[in-house]
Amino acid sequence: MYLHLKDRKFYEDIYDRVTVEDARRGMVHYDKFFLELKKKLPKDDKIDRPGNAILLNVFYxxxxxxxxxxxxxxxxxxxxxxxxxxxxxxxxxxxxRLTKEPYCHHCNRHGLRIIDKSLMHRGDHYDLNEPEEVLFMLSCPHCKKKSAFWEDGTAWKVKAIVCPKCKTEMTHKTTTTKMSFIFTYSCPSCGHSYKDKMDRSTKEEERSDPEYDKDRVHFCLEDKEFRDKLYGIQRGFEGMAALGKELKEKDDNKHIYDAMKEVKKPKIAELTPLLAPILEKAGYTEFSLDKPEMGRDVYIGFSCLDTKSDREDYDSRKTLKKLVDRALVDTNWRLMSDGINYRLGYLSGRIRAYEREEDLKKLVMQTKKLKPKQVSSEADNPDNEFSMDDGKGGRIQY
Ligand SMILES: [Zn+2]
Ligand SMILES: [Zn+2]
Known part of the structure; x- marks a missing residue:
């Protein structure tokens, strides 16, 4: 009985052969590209100049x-x-297992013996994705003829070959030669006849391929040095792609990065001269900064006194907040969301510095209401196939 599962080496050989054959086809393109590039180079340029080498590596x-x-x-x-x-x-x-015992379709007797089982697609127009079914080949001990049945007992039917001229079922005869099978089909009705040939020697490995062993070691990356070299090139390109993406993002969102450059970054010592005069004008005196808290970000507490006796808690806090916000708007410092405390005319709060590029970017976008352009090129395309209208004329990206 024919077994499907074979030694691991059988599968390895097939896999490696495909690898080698694909690679050889690829190398034909590469070699052609190499020669054309070399031919096109100006006299003073060399193929191994770094610029050319990168191009060759990309193509390879x-x-x-x-x-x-x-x-x-x-x-x-x-x-x-x-x-x-x-x-x-x-x-x-x-x-x-056969679900019911079949009888011989030639002599109508029982007692057939299973001589073979195989997997086949059932039906005339079978779909290769459909699972195969087991076909039983049986032999009749009485008339010695063979018949075939599916697992459910249905008899297997030979697909009839009909005459292309008169549609009568054709008869056929097989001749076996050393190299091939020759099938001769003839029509018993109109006499039309034609031949079909099937090659017997299917063993491709027998074709002489003196370079194969060497190519297999090379293309299957058995040489660690060569393998690591390829990984190195691949990583290099990934790095370049990431850099390219970053540069593109900076270029697309130039308006945001330009705005970030305009943000003033006063030092801690410059904060008092920046804030105190403004607050003083509005009746807040004795502005002072606490010791800065240095963590991942820098926070500084501040305090001042409200000298206006008719300004109540709420108004005092609100006015101070507005003044501080306005004074800091062009800088990378902001009043913290925990707000301003007020007690008997003594006000205190905290401000925070935005230092990291990402934070600064968000700050600028919020303050100046700047929107980033989409980085991905797909999103630039309004006819993107991965988007659809949401029914209100808007576009849903997914
Ligand atoms: Zn029989
Ligand atoms: Zn015919």
Whole structure:
């Protein structure tokens, strides 16, 4: 009985052969690109100049390198999956049982013996994604003829070949030669006849391929040094892509980065000269700063006295907040959200400095109401296939 599951080496050989053949096809493109680039270079330029080398590396990775790394990384998984599939097929065949005992379709007698089981697609127009079913081949001990049945007892029917001229079912004869099978089809009605040939030698490995062993070691990345070199190039490109994305974002959102450059960053010592005169004019005296709290961010408490006797708690706090907010608006300092405390004309609060680029960016966008442009090129495209109208004319991105 034919078994699907074979030695691991069988799967490894197939996988490696595909790797080598894909890589060889890729190398044809690469070599052509290399020669054309070399031909086009001006006399004083050299193919190994860094600029040219990067271009060649990009092309190599695109045509060959990335695939080699992918196939190297997925070799085990892929082979395990193929083996599991074949093991499942064998199990399906081994556990299959005929649900009812069939009778011989030639002599109508019982007692047929199973001589083979195999997996096949059922139906005339079978779908390759549909699971295969077990077909039983039986032999009749009485008339010695063979018949085939599906697991549920349905007899297997030979798909009839009909004459293309008169639609009569054709008869056929098989001739076996050393190299091939020749099928001769003839029509018993109109006499039309034609031949079909099937090659017998399917063993491709027998074709001489003296470079194969060397190519297999190379393209299957068995050489660690070569493998690490490819990984290095791949990482380099990823780094370049990330840098490119960052530069593009800075360029797209130039209006935000320009606004960030305009933000004043007063030192702690400059805060009192900045705030005290403004507050003084509005009747808040003795402005002073506490010791700064230095954590991930810098916070500083401040206090002052309200000298206006007719200004009550709420008004005093609100006025002070407005003054501080306005005085700091062009700087990277902000009044903290915990607000301002008031007691008997003594006011206190805290301000905070925004120092990191990301924080500063958010601050500028909030203060100046700036919107970022979309970074992704897909989002730039209004006809993006991953978006749809939300019914109110708006666009939903997903
Ligand atoms: Zn029989
Ligand atoms: Zn015919």
């Amino acid at each position: 990775m695109q045509t060959v390198g990335n695939d080699l790394l992918y196939r190297y990384e997925n070799r085990e998984r892929h082979i395990n999956e193929r083996m599991a599939e074949d093991e499942k097929k064998d199990e399906q065949i081994a556990t299959a």
